[in-house]
Amino acid sequence: MEYALSGDLRTNLMGFRKLVHLYDLVSQYEGSRLKLNFGKINFFDANMSAVLLAMLQKLESDNNNKIIIDYDQIDQNCEVLRRNGFVSHLSKTTEVVEDIRKSTVPLKTFKSTDADAFVSYIENDFLKHRGLDGHLSESAFGKIKDSFLEIFCNVELHSETNRPMYTCGQFYPTKQEFKFTVVDVGVGFLKNINKKDRAISTYEEAIDWAVKGNSTKKGTTQGGTGLSTILRYCRSSKGEIHIVSGDCYWRFNGKEIEKYSLNKYFCGATVHLIFRY
Amino acid sequence: MQENTPSINVSDAIGTSNAILHSFGMTVYDTAKPLVQENKPVIIDFNGIRNLTSAFLHASIGNLMTVNPNSIHLITVNGLANPEWNDKLQDAIKLALNPEKRDAIASELNELFNS
Numbered sequence: 001m002e003y004a005l006s007g008d009l010r011t012n013l014m015g016f017r018k019l020v021h022l023y024d025l026v027s028q029y030e031g032s033r034l035k036l037n038f039g040k041i042n043f044f045d046a047n048m049s050a051v052l053l054a055m056l057q058k059l060e061s062d063n064n065n066k067i068i069i070d071y072d073q074i075d076q077n078c079e080v081l082r083r084n085g086f087v088s089h090l091s092k093t094t095e096v097v098e099d100i101r102k103s104t105v106p107l108k109t110f111k112s113t114d115a116d117a118f119v120s121y122i123e124n125d126f127l128k129h130r131g132l133d134g135h136l137s138e139s140a141f142g143k144i145k146d147s148f149l150e151i152f153c154n155v156e157l158h159s160e161t162n163r164p165m166y167t168c169g170q171f172y173p174t175k176q177e178f179k180f181t182v183v184d185v186g187v188g189f190l191k192n193i194n195k196k197d198r199a200i201s202t203y204e205e206a207i208d209w210a211v212k213g214n215s216t217k218k219g220t221t222q223g224g225t226g227l228s229t230i231l232r233y234c235r236s237s238k239g240e241i242h243i244v245s246g247d248c249y250w251r252f253n254g255k256e257i258e259k260y261s262l263n264k265y266f267c268g269a270t271v272h273l274i275f276r277y
Numbered sequence: 278m279q280e281n282t283p284s285i286n287v288s289d290a291i292g293t294s295n296a297i298l299h300s301f302g303m304t305v306y307d308t309a310k311p312l313v314q315e316n317k318p319v320i321i322d323f324n325g326i327r328n329l330t331s332a333f334l335h336a337s338i339g340n341l342m343t344v345n346p347n348s349i350h351l352i353t354v355n356g357l358a359n360p361e362w363n364d365k366l367q368d369a370i371k372l373a374l375n376p377e378k379r380d381a382i383a384s385e386l387n388e389l390f391n392s
Contacts, residue, residue: 112298119295119328142361146330149297153332157299 006040011179011272013249013260023055024264033066044078046104047181049086050168054183105169112156122148131171131178150226159186178275185268189245203246240274282318288325295328302336313344324356334369342373
């Protein structure tokens with residue numbers, strides 16, 4: 001089968017819906033060959049490649065589907081996906097990628113045990129990227145770092161998957177915008193939260209619950225305030241945080257919270273953080 | 278605290294300066310738990326730690342607080358390099374000893390959420 005991604009693929013509801021539509025369709029097949037066409041792509045937010053890679057690797061491992069890509073189409077229409085390492089990951093090559101424009105935070109995968117590598121990535125590749133240099137106070141640097149470390153812990157504890165966490169970012173110097181995405185393909189927000197509070201029965205309610213600073217840590221332990229801290233930062237800086245889990249696209253747009261239906265489901269959880277100056 | 282009180286260096290116990298994972302916290306908990314159960318004092322030493330999460334503190338110190346009614350007097354924490362870490366530690370202890378505290382935190386966050 002062949003599937004064409006087309007138009008703009010941005011860090012928003014429509015962009016996510018396009019990827020979920022692809023995932024939903026292909027996941028109905030097993031042992032198939034999927035030719036993924038990038039020839040009609042007009043624009044691709046590099047950080048969204050974390051979502052796409054997570055989906056494609058899950059389709060390959062869970063459904064034994066073979067993904068075939070014409071990399072020339074990527075070079076012609078969205079070469080940023082070569083610069084950020086997406087092509088290397090998908091083609092399983094050891095190609096050393098250098099982003100000569102230094103506009104991307106490289107696409108990486110981290111197992112739940114890769115604590116030291118994840119810390120180094122957050123401290124150096126993400127928060128010391130030229131796109132954030134001079135824009136974060138020491139306090140904001142520490143709080144954002146701690147928040148992502150808490151999110152990493154939550155994936156270790158709650159995702160119930162051996163698959164890695166996917167991370168990627170992109171800086172737009174002209175627009176003075178910086179986008180960063182983390183993705184896990186575990187069980188998502190609802191399952192564990194519903195166990196904790198039976199009254200919470202939708203993904204929308206579960207995301208609301210998690211953003212309020214609650215956590216489903218095992219045993220008697222609590223904690224995990226990463227999302228509420230990021231929301232607090234976004235409120236003070238007019239940044240955005242988007243959270244996607246199940247069929248819910250939850251977004252703080254810099255002023256208020258919006259919630260949308262994806263119309264389809266995707267496993268795990270995705271968090272986008274958008275900085276604006 | 279006596280001079281010969283056993284000390285557990287967190288960095289040595291977990292093999293990294295990043296005390297961020299719940300499983301790392303459980304390693305410290307498992308190491309210190311027998312001492313606390315026997316009503317013996319123990320020092321949890323954070324010297325050498327660069328990064329610390331609340332998840333780690335809840336798993337380690339928070340859980341240790343529930344092992345023995347006398348835990349708060351048996352456990353000494355030192356080497357916290359960052360004042361905010363001390364706040365996280367206090368939260369972990371309060372939550373472990375007084376779960377109702379969680380309601381107050383939830384209320385505070387509700388205000389943030391609805392503002």
